[in-house]
Amino acid sequence: MNKEGFTTILGLLFFAFFLGLVGYIYSNTLILIICAVNIILVGVAVYFFRDPLRVTPENPNAVISPADGRVIDISEVMDSVFFENRVTRMTIYMSLIDVHVNYIPYDGIVEYLKYSRGEYHRANLSTASQKNVHSYIGLETKYGKIAFKQITGAVARRIVCNLKLGQKVKAGQKFGMIKFGSRMEIFLPPQAKIIVKLGERLRAGESVIAVFNGTR
Numbered sequence: 500m501n502k503e504g505f506t507t508i509l510g511l512l513f514f515a516f517f518l519g520l521v522g523y524i525y526s527n528t529l530i531l532i533i534c535a536v537n538i539i540l541v542g543v544a545v546y547f548f549r550d551p552l553r554v555t556p557e558n559p560n561a562v563i564s565p566a567d568g569r570v571i572d573i574s575e576v577m578d579s580v581f582f583e584n585r586v587t588r589m590t591i592y593m594s595l596i597d598v599h600v601n602y603i604p605y606d607g608i609v610e611y612l613k614y615s616r617g618e619y620h621r622a623n624l625s626t627a628s629q630k631n632v633h634s635y636i637g638l639e640t641k642y643g644k645i646a647f648k649q650i651t652g653a654v655a656r657r658i659v660c661n662l663k664l665g666q667k668v669k670a671g672q673k674f675g676m677i678k679f680g681s682r683m684e685i686f687l688p689p690q691a692k693i694i695v696k697l698g699e700r701l702r703a704g705e706s707v708i709a710v711f712n713g714t715r
Contacts, residue, residue, distance in 0.1 A: 512541055550600050553704035555671025562691060562709040563670045564701040565604045565647050566683035568593040571623060573697060578686055581611045581637035581646045587693060589708060591683045591701060592623045595654070602704040603638075603672040604685055605645050609662050611637030622652030622682035631682075634660045634675075638668065642711045643688050649675065650682040671704045 515537040522530035555563055572590035593599055614634045620627045627650055637646040649658045659675040668674065677683075687693070691709040695701065701708065 515541060549598060550673075551598060553602070553671070553702065555602075555704050556707055558707070558710075559606075560711045561670070561707040562645070562685075562687065562711070563602060563604045564591065564703050564706040564708050565602050565685055566591045566593055566701070567597040567599070567703045568683070568701060570695055570697055570699045570701065572625075573693060573695075576686075578646070580613075580635055582644055582686065582688070584688075586646075586686045586688060587691070589685050589687070589693065589695075590628070591685070593677065593681050593683065598703060599676045599678065599681065600673055600703060601649060601675050601677065601683065603668045603670055603674055604647060604708070605638065605640050605642075605670050607638035607640035607645065607668060609636060609664055609666045609668060610639045610644075611635065611646070612660075612662060612664050614658070614660070617651075619651055619653050622650060627652065627682055628684065632658065634658045636660065636662060636674075642690055645688070645691075646686040648684040648686075649677050650684065651677060652681045673704075 515534055518530055518534035518537060521527070522534055568591040570589060571592045574588055575585055576588045578584065578586050615632065617632045618630045620631055631650050633648050633650040635646065635648045637644060649660060651658060657678045661675050662668070685708070687709055691711055693709050695708050
């Protein structure tokens, strides 16, 4: 289980214990039912914050998926935040049942890092890209710039990003998570060859989404 879930799960367990104690002392059926529901929520939280072992491919040319989920868009866009040029943007939609731990897609140095406040549109809508709360991370790599963006959804309310400017990072390194259904976008330069298709499901930290130099 990911450490980000400890506080949530402990809080739910404490509340369930309190409800169970009160319900037992006062023989209150309603409170005991609420306690049972809360215990179910504990199970849901444990499932959501799961952090399975992932094995990152040892390929210096491979760009790794930063998130679990389904590819819902691959398009060329103008990025004026970090690249100041046209790039390929891949969008990964994370449903409530996906693992929400996020991984570094490629070796590099964190050159740009910004958290932006916003709204909470559904993560699978195009409006979420610009309007929702998000964290934008830009890396400088041996092949140039790569960027990725953690975006909240209608349910997600918190982004966790444990990175700092100037930090050296490695492909497959965990760096944070988005709590509940959400969206991840990754921005790639022209020299990165996309090897996944629309609708394809990805595993964070394992699935190769692009390669440099055309070498798989």
